[in-house]
Amino acid sequence: MTKRAGIFGIVSILGLFALLHIGFANDEISPRALGATLVGGIAFLLMATSIFLATRPSVLEDAFGGLDRMYQVHKTCGVIATILVLVHFFASPKEIPEGIVATADVTFPSSPLGMAGMILLVVLVIVTLNRKIAYHRWRMPHKLMGVVFVLIVAHFMTAPEFFFDRFGPSGLLLILAGIVGILSYGYSMFGMNRASAKTYVIDAVNKMERATEVVLSPIGDALQFKPGQFAFVEVKGDGFSEPHPFTISSAPDEDKLRFTIKVLGDWTRKVREELTPGLEVDVRGPYGRFDTSHADNKQVWIAGGIGVTPFLSTIRGLKDGDDREIYLVYAVREGAEALFFDELREKLTMMPNMKLILLESNNGEFCKVEKIKEKLGTSMTSFDYFLCGPRVMTSSIIKDLKSEGVAANKIHTEAFEFR
Template identity: 35%
Template sequence: MRIVGLVLIAVACLVPVYWFTPLAATRDPIAVFSQYLGSSALILMGINQFIATRAPGLETVFGSLDRIYVLHKWLGVLAMVAMGLHDIVDAEMNGLRGGPLSGIAEDIGEVSLYGLLILALASVITFIPYHLWKWSHRLIGIFFFLGAFHFFFIEKPFSNTDPLGIYISAFCLLGIVSYLWMSLLRPMAPRGHRYIVSSVKHLGGLTEVELAPKGRGLKHKAGQFAFLSFKGNGLTEEHPFTLSCAPVQDRTLRFSVKDLGDYTRRLRQGVQVGAEALVSGPHGHFSMPSGRDPQVWVGAGVGITPFLAFAESLKEKETGPVKLYYCVREREDIPYAVELETIAEEVDCLELIIVNSAEGIRLTPERIAADLGGHLSQAHLFFCGPVAMRKSLKSGLVLKGLRASRFHFEEFQMRTGIGLGALAAWLWDRGVYAAEKRRAEKLQAAE
């Protein structure tokens, strides 16, 4: 997540303080503060609606799309907190003259508040089925519109045509236009590159789909992902999947999809050769660095997909030594093992290491550090797999000398809870890490 994007959002929320401060000197300061909280909630929600459009340039400002999804979640949480406090803290002021719609606007504000709170709660309760969450999530824009109506017509100590009113109205309009674009206009003219399914293979629990372009095709980098949808068979809703192939001149694509939910099960059963597909993107900044520093790739299960593209790209790229750890649970039928072994034979810098937990083998920070033979601090580590495994490897490797900035991963979970338990665990881990680091420093000093 880029710091410049976070700073811009913070500045957008702080700018109204310039106009609210003089109001607090002549009006009830508590009520003014409540109105500032309500205004900040509208600003945050307007920005949140906009970043959900995946408009060009957003990744330049806010970081890769996977981080934008995390930002989207937390902006929603902050907006709900600000809106809830606005409702709790009395915002009424004496001496204000409301218009004919001020009473209705008051009631609509309550509807907006509780509607958004319910939908926000549904977003972070991850056991709700994805298709139901997706359907309910689309209603957020309607309740945001009601919140904007509340702002436009409620009694307040400034006019909509004042600088403060124009400023907040601009974010309301930004959110409304973004919502209309995503809900009405974009579905009528879907953007992306049109493809034809040229091959479908079932590899254990994976469905491999190869696509041939109908036009120019998609230009991507190894490690990126794209949004994929198909015409008919209940597969018209787009979903993000990693591209499991390196770029080629004819721009054919390959997706390797794990059977993990309703959509992926329908894809496995319904996609056929000759079907029309739409691919939009590419997205993500999960890409190999330049230079000849050693690299470690860790792919667990379906997390091997970006490294298939990485490995293929080594045929055309000079790099330092690469160790690929392919972590699996099966004794037989390991998808892509033969393909990776073939590439490793062709590319001198690539070493493939299969770590099979069914044989009692586990990948540990100690093993990675030992395999690198003292070059851990110079290495780049790329990880794609379960979150718990990622956290364990990162904390252990950082303790052993890996730079935290050189541990690369993407947030492939597009829908998560608010993570209070994870936050507590993270704080505990940070405390344990700090204690272990101090202990190691003391032992080193004693030696």
């Protein structure tokens, strides 16, 4: 669940801009121009926010509920900014105010810069929202969002004074946002990977049913993480140039770092078929706040397919004396797809308060709340629920849990999508 603190922070900045923009408006600026620049300024601030969040600032994860939620906000800010940019364009006065000399260059270069930025922004957002475009083809054009932002900064800085007072209180706030956005873009492009990466070498590539386990050994300092967290993995080899996020499936105290990767597309298929021991890997993280240790003692963990990985890390890290009452509901199509099932069963057998429930859809056992309720045999409102799996499954379960009276703050999910 996205936490409100981060959203409140963004809204507060937008509200401050609106107050400064309206409260210190120049009397010579027309109401239409004032409204248009208000909308444009809010769009500008949302773009700067989106670019800043793309740097993955770990200090803000708690405010948003994890990096996965932060990326959701990053995407939402970009989409809203695009809509507001279009509103700004159509609302902006097209006539030059009386008393201004109507020379040919009175709005040059601001107008063409703004037009170029708007067109490129709309095109890139359409590309971003098209889920049919493969990740490796989407990633490079998405980097052009920084170029769009630079064009918008130039548009703003060259805007005619009769249209907007860039050195007024609200203008200075936008200048500050522009500086933050440009620095964030530069850091994302040229500094972030080197600053936060830890280097590993591949020990083993284990092919499993519809998944691949990659086992890594550290070169130098190892990554420190908590169960349920994830990291970005970038293989230093031909054809593996792009980083991908994966949940860590090893326990925090293991010498090795493990990722269990489902075969979904070209990159994950290449991992399975071409990755070999000895290659170096950059790992950046950890990220995420999918932490079962902060919930009440009665918990239900619901895993759909590869969604078992954060729970796998947690179970591998369980210590004697853990007195939580935990039900792990593991939903798969058939038993052969239940990754590490024997290991999970053996580990949970040693923990008297923990139970493993396997649901096989091919046998008619679908992961539904009514089925979970039947397995629990008690009131559902007394448990905390942790869900990780396909969105269609988790969305349906969340809806039904709320219908059963389970409070929203007792339902925890991981929004493992980054575009």
